[in-house]
Amino acid sequence: MNRIQIITIFVTIALLLYISRLIIKGKLREEYSIVWCISTLVLVIFSFWRDGLAIVSKLFGVVEPPNLIFTACMFVVIIYLLHLSVVASKLQKQNKSMAQQIAQLKQKLENDI
CATH class of the missing domain: 1.20.5 (Single alpha-helices involved in coiled-coils or other helix-helix interfaces)
Structure with a gap:
């Protein structure tokens, strides 16, 4: 794993934990948190799966x-x-x-x- 990949994984997991903390404290409503959680999970997936973005972009013809x-x-x-x-x-x-x-x-x- 590259250093940037490890940093990205830690940052996105920290963001996911922060979002869950905001939900628990009641500062972020569940309906708005869904978009944030999905976006963060996508970032985590692409952080682990390095060639994933290239494969998905080929799938969409980009x-x-x-x-x-x-x-x-x-x-x-x-x-x-x-x-x-x-x-x-x-x-x-x-x-x-x-x-x-x-x-x-x-x-x-x-x-x-």
């Missing part, structure tokens, strides 16, 4: 293996941004509804006094 990594990362980022946009839209709708309900309750309290 000439240069680093291009596969770049494309996959861009795809994951776009999907994640779409998910966050949906969550933000839902929260904005809930905020508006709550503000309207609070205004109605406040008006009802003022009319009752």
Whole structure:
């Protein structure tokens, strides 16, 4: 094993342990942690399996293996941004509804006094 391979294995395993620690402490929700855990496990697999990236890139018809990594990362980022946009839209709708309900309750309290 090369030194960079050993360093990569230790760093990715440390990242996986840190992610699990964040989940246990409640600072990272399970639905968001799935993407992080899968990404880290893929990194661990490719850290152990040195020729894996070349084999997978040939399978997808990508000439240069680093291009596969770049494309996959861009795809994951776009999907994640779409998910966050949906969550933000839902929260904005809930905020508006709550503000309207609070205004109605406040008006009802003022009319009752």
